[in-house]
Amino acid sequence: MSDKKASRPCHHCKSKSASAPTDTSKIHYEKFWLYRHCSSVQQRDRQAQKAGQLFSGLLAMNVVFLGSAFISSMIFNKVAITLADVWILLSILKVLCLFWILYYLLGTSRQPHAVLYRDSHAGAIWIRGSVLLFGSCSILLNVFQIGYSTILIHCKSKVEIVFPCIGILFICTQAYFLWHHSKDCIQVQHNFTRCGLMLTIATNLVLWLLAVTNDTLHIEIESQLREVERRFAGKAPSHPHWCNDTTSCTCPNVTICKVFQKGYILLYPFNTEYCLVCCSMLYVIWKNVGRRISHHHIPHIKPKFKLQGVVFGPLLGTSAVIIGACVFMMYQIQATSLVPSRQVFVIYYSYYIVLLPLMSVGAVIGTIIHALEKKELDTLKNPTRSLDVVLLMGAALGQIGMSYFSIVALVATDPRDLLNSLALSYSVLIIFQNITQNVFVIDGLHRQRITPPGKEEDTKEEQNGDVYSQRRVSVLELGQEIRKASLSYIHTYSNLSWKRRVLREISFFLVLCNIILWVIPTFGAHPLFENGMERSFYGYSTWFVIVNFGLPLGVFYRMHSVGGLLEVYVTA
Numbered sequence: 001m002s003d004k005k006a007s008r009p010c011h012h013c014k015s016k017s018a019s020a021p022t023d024t025s026k027i028h029y030e031k032f033w034l035y036r037h038c039s040s041v042q043q044r045d046r047q048a049q050k051a052g053q054l055f056s057g058l059l060a061m062n063v064v065f066l067g068s069a070f071i072s073s074m075i076f077n078k079v080a081i082t083l084a085d086v087w088i089l090l091s092i093l094k095v096l097c098l099f100w101i102l103y104y105l106l107g108t109s110r111q112p113h114a115v116l117y118r119d120s121h122a123g124a125i126w127i128r129g130s131v132l133l134f135g136s137c138s139i140l141l142n143v144f145q146i147g148y149s150t151i152l153i154h155c156k157s158k159v160e161i162v163f164p165c166i167g168i169l170f171i172c173t174q175a176y177f178l179w180h181h182s183k184d185c186i187q188v189q190h191n192f193t194r195c196g197l198m199l200t201i202a203t204n205l206v207l208w209l210l211a212v213t214n215d216t217l218h219i220e221i222e223s224q225l226r227e228v229e230r231r232f233a234g235k236a237p238s239h240p241h242w243c244n245d246t247t248s249c250t251c252p253n254v255t256i257c258k259v260f261q262k263g264y265i266l267l268y269p270f271n272t273e274y275c276l277v278c279c280s281m282l283y284v285i286w287k288n289v290g291r292r293i294s295h296h297h298i299p300h301i302k303p304k305f306k307l308q309g310v311v312f313g314p315l316l317g318t319s320a321v322i323i324g325a326c327v328f329m330m331y332q333i334q335a336t337s338l339v340p341s342r343q344v345f346v347i348y349y350s351y352y353i354v355l356l357p358l359m360s361v362g363a364v365i366g367t368i369i370h371a372l373e374k375k376e377l378d379t380l381k382n383p384t385r386s387l388d389v390v391l392l393m394g395a396a397l398g399q400i401g402m403s404y405f406s407i408v409a410l411v412a413t414d415p416r417d418l419l420n421s422l423a424l425s426y427s428v429l430i431i432f433q434n435i436t437q438n439v440f441v442i443d444g445l446h447r448q449r450i451t452p453p454g455k456e457e458d459t460k461e462e463q464n465g466d467v468y469s470q471r472r473v474s475v476l477e478l479g480q481e482i483r484k485a486s487l488s489y490i491h492t493y494s495n496l497s498w499k500r501r502v503l504r505e506i507s508f509f510l511v512l513c514n515i516i517l518w519v520i521p522t523f524g525a526h527p528l529f530e531n532g533m534e535r536s537f538y539g540y541s542t543w544f545v546i547v548n549f550g551l552p553l554g555v556f557y558r559m560h561s562v563g564g565l566l567e568v569y570v571t572a
Contacts, residue, residue, distance in 0.1 A: 119284070
């Protein structure tokens with residue numbers, strides 16, 4: 001009897017094991033050959049993650065090298081490799097990316113337990129808004145390109161119409177994906193997702209490289225035209241420079257063609273910025289693949305942007321923006337003439353020489369205040385913040401590198417000349433301002449936000465609303481709690497209030513200054529190339545390569561600094 005009892009299966013245990021819920025948070029990575037060599041589950045997961053990142057990174061590296069080889073061949077050997085060949089390669093890459101994004105939207109993200117965690121630091125509203133803004137401008141750019149090629153269909157290749165059509169589909173789909181899924185920490189199909197993300201990053205990088213190259217050729221044509229016009233004492237060509245190398249490709253409707261050309265030139269810089277912003281967001285998603293976020297990493301209070309308590313920062317920043325806009329318009333009117341005057345360069349450099357020291361002083365004061373606050377550093381793992389730091393440091397190298405090249409050329413020629421001395425001061429101040437601003441922003445991003453006692457109580461009350469709603473608190477008890485919280489807040493934070501107020505003033509001032517310093521070079525003010533000093537020292541081709549690889553990075557640095565400074569402002 002006892003044997004029978006012992007051999008009888010335990011129905012209670014069976015039902016208990018059957019009804020036990022599965023641990024959905026414990027999702028393992030795809031099995032690699034590394035599993036044979038790793039003993040612990042945690043080590044296997046870590047090794048699989050590293051292997052997946054390595055293989056997807058190698059895929060992106062090969063795609064970027066292939067695209068770079070095509071673009072370089074197009075530049076140096078236009079007979080063997082043409083722009084149409086590069087467009088065909090990019091069209092294939094875009095179609096592959098479109099298939100993967102659609103598969104992710106309709107398949108991967110809808111699987112059970114696919115997105116268990118979302119990174120609250122990723123996909124900030126300002127960067128998603130910039131994706132929509134730059135994406136819209138890039139779509140308009142492709143529309144202008146389609147319209148211009150359609151008018152000249154008798155002498156244009158059909159690839160010049162098909163490529164921008166595919167580009168519009170790619171931009172729309174990618175913008176939708178980034179807007180809705182930039183915070184995802186995907187927990188299924190890790191390897192395929194990583195490869196798809198890296199393929200999309202590589203495609204955007206090749207598109208950025210092509211955009212920079214085309215912009216380079218466009219500015220080179222304009223600059224050579226100016227040299228010719230100066231030599232011939234103002235005899236400008238009668239037809240647009242788009243068609244100055246061929247007489248067969250003439251526009252039947254000059255007015256419409258000019259509209260398309262002007263729109264294309266105006267919107268072209270936004271295309272380069274769109275590619276860089278998308279790369280940064282896709283990289284964060286790639287880093288978050290398979291990431292598991294513990295609950296104490298999730299912030300309970302989301303900081304909101306408010307203008308309360310700031311006066312001098314907005315006033316000084318608005319003044320800098322208005323004066324900068326006037327200087328920019330004056331520069332554009334003078335610089336587009338046949339012979340730009342020295343006065344416009346003097347005004348341009350003088351504006352920067354006044355503004356950059358103010359920005360540097362503000363950043364130094366903000367860094368000192370950060371040190372005085374004695375906040376603890378936030379050491380939690382945060383891929384978004386790590387990428388912000390890398391992008392700030394890397395993008396700053398564009399302006400710093402150009403400035404050092406400019407300093408060497410100006411010191412070696414004639415630094416006592418007025419224009420040369422202004423350009424020299426401008427280059428030195430650019431270096432100092434970039435360094436001080438980077439230190440201020442990076443230090444601010446790594447500071448932990450201290451929650452006031454009142455806010456902490458509010459957070460707990462929001463989380464346990466059902467419990468607190470059942471309690472009946474008398475007016476006297478409520479008054480005592482408010483008084484206690486107020487006294488504690490005044491005692492603890494009275495010494496920090498002025499520091500935080502100064503930090504918010506400085507951050508807001510730097511935000512507006514970086515916006516105007518982003519607008520000026522984005523819309524065509526390039527005195528480093530147009531004044532001719534460094535160009536005559538290094539030679540036309542060498543200086544052109546330096547400027548056109550440094551200038552887009554400088555533009556991206558200003559735009560990315562705005563996001564970092566807004567983060568510092570909100571959390572101050």
